[in-house]
Amino acid sequence: MTAPVIEFRGVALDYPGPPPVTALKPCDLEIRQGEYVTVVGPSGSGKSTFLNLAGLLDLPSRGRYLLDGIDTAELADGARTALRGRRIGFVFQSFHLLPHRSAAENVALAMLYAPAQGHLGAADRRARAEAALAEVGLAHRAGALPSRMSGGERQRVAIARALVNRPSLLLCDEPTGNLDSATAESVLALLETLHAGGLTIVLITHDQQVAARAGRTVLIRDGVLREVAAV
Numbered sequence: 001m002t003a004p005v006i007e008f009r010g011v012a013l014d015y016p017g018p019p020p021v022t023a024l025k026p027c028d029l030e031i032r033q034g035e036y037v038t039v040v041g042p043s044g045s046g047k048s049t050f051l052n053l054a055g056l057l058d059l060p061s062r063g064r065y066l067l068d069g070i071d072t073a074e075l076a077d078g079a080r081t082a083l084r085g086r087r088i089g090f091v092f093q094s095f096h097l098l099p100h101r102s103a104a105e106n107v108a109l110a111m112l113y114a115p116a117q118g119h120l121g122a123a124d125r126r127a128r129a130e131a132a133l134a135e136v137g138l139a140h141r142a143g144a145l146p147s148r149m150s151g152g153e154r155q156r157v158a159i160a161r162a163l164v165n166r167p168s169l170l171l172c173d174e175p176t177g178n179l180d181s182a183t184a185e186s187v188l189a190l191l192e193t194l195h196a197g198g199l200t201i202v203l204i205t206h207d208q209q210v211a212a213r214a215g216r217t218v219l220i221r222d223g224v225l226r227e228v229a230a231v
């Protein structure tokens, strides 16, 4: 068995309100290295809350979160930010690329926020960015601006950016939500290739068909997280 990447032990998140809301009820969850897990649930069920906690963007109100065995509650803010930069790659529905920077520049910028890569000079960052773009099939588009790219290409750039620091975990928030079905298919196929190469992926979606493609699915409903039995 591989080591856990995500370990939630009684993790919960309360918003004080008014009115107070428990957006995620206390839950235990273990996601191991190399797993591909989808998280599904209706709007307002707690998916973003889960993503923000798993991505170290929010702190649990209760419980403990271990990322790669590191108890994140023990960390000061700067150390938590550094851990996030090094270990987690994010992919969002709306890509979040800088419009006036080329694909390679968008990818290279991610290295500035990961201290382990911070010592790299500009030429090395550029070379790594180009290698990450090649990994997602976009070597030939390194100099292109996002505004000149299709939605599928933009999402591939975002995936390259998420991969460039060699994270332990790829967190994807509705990565195909802005794409037509053929493009969505190619992005999902890319994620599946990355998973086959050993990457740990957690993908949030409201689309049952997208969810069903992963080996394991977790359902959140009214802030309650539970495993979906394999069919």
Ligand code: ADP
Pocket (backbone or CB within 6 Å): 015, 017, 021, 022, 023, 041, 042, 043, 044, 045, 046, 047, 048, 049, 050
């Ligand atoms: P989803 O991503 O599944 O749509 P969310 O995680 O965004 O759901 O929200 C879960 C619950 O927490 C909802 O009831 C939502 O209204 C509530 N919520 C989300 N963010 C806040 C906030 N900043 N303050 C108070 N309640 C919030």
